[in-house]
Amino acid sequence: MECTLVPKAGFQLETLDPRSFRRGFSPKAIWHNLTGAYHTALSLGKARRLIRTFQPDVIVGTGGYASFPLLKEGARVGVPTCIHESNAVPGLTTRMVADQMDRILVSFAESRSQYKRPERVQVVGMPVRQEFLYTRKEDARQALGLDERPVIVSAWGSLGAREMNKVIADFFRLEQEAGCPY
Numbered sequence: 001m002e003c004t005l006v007p008k009a010g011f012q013l014e015t016l017d018p019r020s021f022r023r024g025f026s027p028k029a030i031w032h033n034l035t036g037a038y039h040t041a042l043s044l045g046k047a048r049r050l051i052r053t054f055q056p057d058v059i060v061g062t063g064g065y066a067s068f069p070l071l072k073e074g075a076r077v078g079v080p081t082c083i084h085e086s087n088a089v090p091g092l093t094t095r096m097v098a099d100q101m102d103r104i105l106v107s108f109a110e111s112r113s114q115y116k117r118p119e120r121v122q123v124v125g126m127p128v129r130q131e132f133l134y135t136r137k138e139d140a141r142q143a144l145g146l147d148e149r150p151v152i153v154s155a156w157g158s159l160g161a162r163e164m165n166k167v168i169a170d171f172f173r174l175e176q177e178a179g180c181p182y
Contacts, residue, residue: 014050016043020065021092043069051077058082063094075100086126090114 006013019036022029047069051059059074061067063085074081075097084105085094098104098115107126112118141147156164 014046016046016066016069018043018065018069040065040069044073047073048077051079060084061093061097063087063091065093068093068097071097071101075102084124084127085111 003013003015018040019032021036022032051070051073056074056079058080059070059082061071061081061083063083067083071081071083071093080102081097081100082103082105083094083097083101085091086107088108088111090098090111094104099117101120104115104117104121105124106112106121107124109123112121112123115121154164154168156168
């Protein structure tokens with residue numbers, strides 16, 4: 001999506017191709033991790049070149065694996081770095097780079113204890129666009145094309161999302177079979 005929207009908005013976009021890490025020792029997970037390590041190594045090299053060319057004043061990452069190469073290389077060459085971790089428990093990327101970050105931004109005060117250098121941790125909450133905070137229910141229903149029937153919103157992320165998607169799909173199937181279609 002960003003590959004289309006960012007250039008369309010008139011901004012230059014450079015992409016990296018790091019890969020996620022799968023826990024487990026199945027052949028599929030091992031192969032994924034080996035090819036992922038290769039792509040991440042290539043991304044570290046490209047991040048090094050981008051930093052040298054662009055010379056950023058600061059690098060801000062959002063905690064996902066895609067931010068790893070730029071954060072890691074930025075910290076290595078002395079560019080001020082900052083990571084925002086929106087989860088209460090830091091993810092793998094955040095844990096891997098936290099000690100090298102100049103600042104760690106978290107959503108929850110309770111998260112501070114998860115880090116070795118709490119003096120670098122700042123609680124900022126979860127940044128949200130203003131229009132999400134002040135939208136009236138009626139306006140949201142109209143914009144989304146929803147009538148007055150009850151709406152169930154299910155949102156999952158990070159670890160366990162696939163399993164939770166299965167659970168919610170099973171829930172809807174069982175509700176429909178019981179005569180309560182949503």
